[in-house]
Amino acid sequence: MYLLTSSVGRKQLMAVTGLLLVGFITVHLLGNLSIFAGSEAINIYAEKLKSLGPVVWIFRLVMLVLFLVHITFGIQLTLENSAASPETYAIKQRTKTTFAAESMIYTGLIILAFLFYHLLHFTFHLVQTDAVDAVHTLVNGRPDVFSMVAKSFNSAFVSIVYIISMAALFLHLSHGLQSLVQTFGFNNGTSQDKVIGIGKLVAIFYGLAYIAIPLAFLFHIVKI
Amino acid sequence: MNLTLHVWRQKGPKAKGKLETYQATNVSEDESFLEMLDEVNEELIKAGKDPIAFDHDCREGICGMCSQVINGKPHGGQERTTVCQLHMRSFADGDEIFIEPWRAKAFPVQKDLIADRSTLETIMQAGGFTSCHTGGVPDGNALLVPKPVADYAMDAAECIGCGACVAGCPNSSAMLYTSAKVAQLAVLPQGKGEAKARVKSMTDALLDEGFGNCTNHYECQDACPKGINVKFIAKLNREYIKSLV
Numbered sequence A: 001m002y003l004l005t006s007s008v009g010r011k012q013l014m015a016v017t018g019l020l021l022v023g024f025i026t027v028h029l030l031g032n033l034s035i036f037a038g039s040e041a042i043n044i045y046a047e048k049l050k051s052l053g054p055v056v057w058i059f060r061l062v063m064l065v066l067f068l069v070h071i072t073f074g075i076q077l078t079l080e081n082s083a084a085s086p087e088t089y090a091i092k093q094r095t096k097t098t099f100a101a102e103s104m105i106y107t108g109l110i111i112l113a114f115l116f117y118h119l120l121h122f123t124f125h126l127v128q129t130d131a132v133d134a135v136h137t138l139v140n141g142r143p144d145v146f147s148m149v150a151k152s153f154n155s156a157f158v159s160i161v162y163i164i165s166m167a168a169l170f171l172h173l174s175h176g177l178q179s180l181v182q183t184f185g186f187n188n189g190t191s192q193d194k195v196i197g198i199g200k201l202v203a204i205f206y207g208l209a210y211i212a213i214p215l216a217f218l219f220h221i222v223k224i
Numbered sequence B: 001m002n003l004t005l006h007v008w009r010q011k012g013p014k015a016k017g018k019l020e021t022y023q024a025t026n027v028s029e030d031e032s033f034l035e036m037l038d039e040v041n042e043e044l045i046k047a048g049k050d051p052i053a054f055d056h057d058c059r060e061g062i063c064g065m066c067s068q069v070i071n072g073k074p075h076g077g078q079e080r081t082t083v084c085q086l087h088m089r090s091f092a093d094g095d096e097i098f099i100e101p102w103r104a105k106a107f108p109v110q111k112d113l114i115a116d117r118s119t120l121e122t123i124m125q126a127g128g129f130t131s132c133h134t135g136g137v138p139d140g141n142a143l144l145v146p147k148p149v150a151d152y153a154m155d156a157a158e159c160i161g162c163g164a165c166v167a168g169c170p171n172s173s174a175m176l177y178t179s180a181k182v183a184q185l186a187v188l189p190q191g192k193g194e195a196k197a198r199v200k201s202m203t204d205a206l207l208d209e210g211f212g213n214c215t216n217h218y219e220c221q222d223a224c225p226k227g228i229n230v231k232f233i234a235k236l237n238r239e240y241i242k243s244l245v
């Protein structure tokens, strides 16, 4: 297929999958923030999700494809680009690019590692079993997702894992969001500085909102 | 003023190069950077040594031959300035200056500061032809090009093909160069006809010639001595998307 071998084609695929992944983290964040609306709210939300049955599985399959495409091309892109620039300068002066832009592959791989950890943790309940076992208790007839999350984040180690991963997500988005706009061709020469600024603000919003959840439990702002 | 130069010396394409240190003495601030190097070379020749090889031609900022990374920036980093138009007044007495060739897999170094940039020509050739009339010269006013379109095309056509965008790019991508050519031809009546095929063949050639992919670092725009804007890369992206449908 032509798109898969073309430089700009793959760039478009990275951007489309990146955008859809941003869509995912938006919906996921909105759901997660229900934890601040009390224990009942997130338990109801979690039960609703589970009850969707096959829809959940279709959704998971789509997510798997998105991640596979994004990661495969992300790695290929990085390898090709380092092969294209084998020698470095004795003195290197970079004036435009950012730490976030230069570390996309690393922040991406941190997100990937986190994804595995997160699934083992809250989906398969295989790590930190003393805390996640709470989910097997029913509260008002529903699995107690709230206590599972709350107890998990009382551990400083687990909270730090989540916080570092979400910091990586912030960095990934702070380059990725404006990059996406450029890749789709929206840049008339004067709009770009604004897009870069807004992209960073939105990335900060996602980062802070996600990090707020473990922080709130770690510092007992939200109590069990 | 007196300067210490650290210059990349490499005997040939296969040889291993290294930075050598030279003193440039009594440099006038009215000299261009290339004239300063000419004087260093005269001293080297007098001493029976091999002069520093570097590319240059017009020495007035229009040919794109002079290609040196000075203190880590292609063309020295002064806004809209080629090496030949860089003057010694932007340096101070006692400065240490690092001078290196363009570095990219697609730009193999031939000798010292001279890199082979013919891969840029290959991308240009991959762009192919534009359809035009044969026979009698058409009336100059028969083909109307609105002023904003003409200006836009001219801005893109300012590219002198020097390769600074590649030299400055962390991925050694030639996307800014390619986009300037694609954008210029895509908006003009003479180039519109082949626009769809052109954007594909040129970006394919870019990869085939060993350049990297664009990941929107925007270093190219800062490195470009002609101020080519990355909005042309966005235009290339739009042209690419259009070519798919």
Ligand code: HEM
Binding pocket: A011, A012, A014, A015, A018, A019, A021, A022, A025, A070, A071, A073, A074, A075, A077, A078, A104, A105, A107, A108, A109, A111, A112, A172, A173, A175, A176, A177, A178, A179, A180, A181, A183, B214, B215, B216
């Ligand atoms: C929730 C997860 C993720 C989101 C929301 C996300 C989002 C994005 C976005 C929006 C872009 C910019 C696309 C473009 O303009 O072309 C991008 C690029 C990239 N992503 Fe991700 N990504 C995620 C996960 C990952 C993972 C797991 C990797 C692992 C390899 C990764 C590696 C990369 C790389 C290498 C780039 C290319 C850099 C560039 O073109 O600027 N991403 N990502």
Ligand code: FES
Binding pocket: B055, B056, B057, B058, B059, B060, B061, B062, B063, B064, B065, B066, B082, B083, B084, B085
């Ligand atoms: S020598 Fe022609 S642009 Fe510098």
